[in-house]
Amino acid sequence: MKELTLQEELTKGFWHQNPLFVAVLGNCPALAVTTTITNGLAMGAAVIMVMMCSNIIISLIRKQVPKEVRIPCYIVVIAAFVTIVELLMKAYLPPEINESLGIFIPLIVVNCIIMYRAEVFASQYSVLRSAIDGIGMGMGFTVALVIISAIREAAGCGTILGIRISETYQPASIMIMAPGAFLVLGLLLAFFNYRKLSRGEKV
Amino acid sequence: MANERGLIVSTSPHIRGPEDIPRVMWTVAGTLVPAGLVGVYVFGYYCLFVILLCVASAVATEALCQRLRGQPITVNDGSAVITGILLAYVLPPSVPWYIPVVGAAFAIAIVKHTFGGLGNNIWNPALAARAFLQVAYPASINSDWRSLKEAGILYNITGVDAVTRATPLFKEAGMETYSYANLLFGNVPGCVGETSVIALLLGGLYLIYRGYVDWRVPVSYIGTVFVLAMVLPAKIEAPWANDPVYHILAGGLMLGAFFMATDMVTSPLTKKGLLIFGIGCGVLTTLIRFYAAYPEGVCYSILLMNTATPLIDRYTQPKLLGAGKAKK
Numbered sequence: 461m462k463e464l465t466l467q468e469e470l471t472k473g474f475w476h477q478n479p480l481f482v483a484v485l486g487n488c489p490a491l492a493v494t495t496t497i498t499n500g501l502a503m504g505a506a507v508i509m510v511m512m513c514s515n516i517i518i519s520l521i522r523k524q525v526p527k528e529v530r531i532p533c534y535i536v537v538i539a540a541f542v543t544i545v546e547l548l549m550k551a552y553l554p555p556e557i558n559e560s561l562g563i564f565i566p567l568i569v570v571n572c573i574i575m576y577r578a579e580v581f582a583s584q585y586s587v588l589r590s591a592i593d594g595i596g597m598g599m600g601f602t603v604a605l606v607i608i609s610a611i612r613e614a615a616g617c618g619t620i621l622g623i624r625i626s627e628t629y630q631p632a633s634i635m636i637m638a639p640g641a642f643l644v645l646g647l648l649l650a651f652f653n654y655r656k657l658s659r660g661e662k663v
Numbered sequence: 664m665a666n667e668r669g670l671i672v673s674t675s676p677h678i679r680g681p682e683d684i685p686r687v688m689w690t691v692a693g694t695l696v697p698a699g700l701v702g703v704y705v706f707g708y709y710c711l712f713v714i715l716l717c718v719a720s721a722v723a724t725e726a727l728c729q730r731l732r733g734q735p736i737t738v739n740d741g742s743a744v745i746t747g748i749l750l751a752y753v754l755p756p757s758v759p760w761y762i763p764v765v766g767a768a769f770a771i772a773i774v775k776h777t778f779g780g781l782g783n784n785i786w787n788p789a790l791a792a793r794a795f796l797q798v799a800y801p802a803s804i805n806s807d808w809r810s811l812k813e814a815g816i817l818y819n820i821t822g823v824d825a826v827t828r829a830t831p832l833f834k835e836a837g838m839e840t841y842s843y844a845n846l847l848f849g850n851v852p853g854c855v856g857e858t859s860v861i862a863l864l865l866g867g868l869y870l871i872y873r874g875y876v877d878w879r880v881p882v883s884y885i886g887t888v889f890v891l892a893m894v895l896p897a898k899i900e901a902p903w904a905n906d907p908v909y910h911i912l913a914g915g916l917m918l919g920a921f922f923m924a925t926d927m928v929t930s931p932l933t934k935k936g937l938l939i940f941g942i943g944c945g946v947l948t949t950l951i952r953f954y955a956a957y958p959e960g961v962c963y964s965i966l967l968m969n970t971a972t973p974l975i976d977r978y979t980q981p982k983l984l985g986a987g988k989a990k991k
Contacts, residue, residue: 630759630761630800630802630803632765632799632800633798633799633800633801634795634798634799635799637798639798643773646777650777654731
């Protein structure tokens with residue numbers, strides 16, 4: 461495989477290898493917490509933080525960890541950072557955000573995007589590249605969360621970042637319920653695959 | 664034009680015979696006209712606007728989807744027109760203009776084309792859109808209804824403030840009931856095209872006469888509701904609770920039984936399957952009317968039985984001659 465430049469390592473997660481829209485990983489938080497843009501941003505920030513730190517540590521210990529027990533080791537590292545992030549969020553973020561994110565912050569431990577990057581990237585590449593990869597993939601995930609949550613918040617609540625769009629618009633409350641999440645994610649996936657197909661790429 | 668249409672190869676598993684899709688579809692659309700005329704007469708000219716808006720949005724969405732999917736555009740075959748008409752008939756007469764547009768787009772784009780277009784959809788598009796709208800805009804679909812007395816063909820009902828209930832089947836005690844004559848003609852509250860039993864029967868019977876609709880579905884559906892309404896202990900406090908005639912005349916049962924449950928795409932293929940389908944719809948409708956929170960159960964019962972259609976087809980598939988188990 462061709463060696464990517466550091467800048468490419470950072471930006472590949474945005475569109476080309478987007479963890480949510482292309483790899484279709486991390487659907488659980490993408491469906492559950494994307495009711496408002498604020499929630500999506502908070503979730504994305506937490507994932508960036510955890511992914512960057514865990515990628516650094518896993519890259520540092522990649523030569524010491526025996527191959528047979530690598531997954532439990534990764535989980536311990538990730539869980540440590542998730543706990544740190546969770547306590548930080550409880551301390552500094554407004555209580556409403558913590559309440560609406562709820563169980564999904566601790567569940568970052570089993571987020572498949574972080575496991576995926578640890579397994580295919582951080583355990584094979586240098587510390588610097590792994591850190592950049594973690595940030596880039598986390599930002600790609602955040603971009604995806606913000607897109608989904610912006611559509612859902614605008615259609616389902618009639619607001620963007622809490623500001624009403626129009627007085628006359630009657631929000632379709634189904635969009636902030638579970639079916640709305642599946643509809644939006646499904647349509648976005650269809651849109652990305654449609655673009656790929658029309659450029660003649662393989663889906 | 665007819666030759667040109669004949670050349671289009673599109674999936675059509677639901678017609679086997681000399682008839683083609685456009686002819687069947689336009690006949691069905693024609694048989695829906697009387698019910699719509701009564702709706703416009705009873706609820707006012709705004710209903711005509713709702714119907715036209717639904718049809719226009721459905722046709723436009725169909726053309727857009729087929730264009731995006733790189734298929735030939737077959738909006739002339741009338742199937743999108745029927746979806747639009749049926750959707751309008753299950754909407755309240757005074758819905759704001761964007762609800763028909765959103766509903767028709769959902770029906771065609773999501774319910775029909777994401778599953779493969781005409782002939783491949785699992786659910787009846789109009790009913791699925793109605794269920795979607797009921798969750799999306801509960802205020803407009805469930806409660807924002809205008810009083811019948813203030814309506815009439817020359818009134819614009821959107822300007823009237825009086826609010827009434829959605830259907831003669833409303834469960835709360837103390838509500839007015841309606842005479843059989845009014846229910847037959849359609850002079851009762853309800854959705855745009857579901858109120859007039861006579862107009863719907865005219866269209867439905869003609870479809871059965873032409874063979875486009877199998878009699879088994881409406882007969883088993885309405886028959887099941889009739890019997891169950893008589894024998895089941897009703898948990899609702901209304902004078903008509905155990906009046907089977909009222910149950911089959913009021914609400915959306917006639918429209919559902921003749922035009923929606925009989926949808927060729929979403930109902931079973933075998934004769935036995937059609938009977939099972941109709942009975943299932945009838946059981947679910949009565950159960951929802953008697954024991955659930957919603958006053959009317961036709962929409963959800965048909966959608967649920969649509970979901971079960973592949974299963975029914977599988978279990979009622981006739982054995983091939985000579986391919987059964989060998990006798991020992």
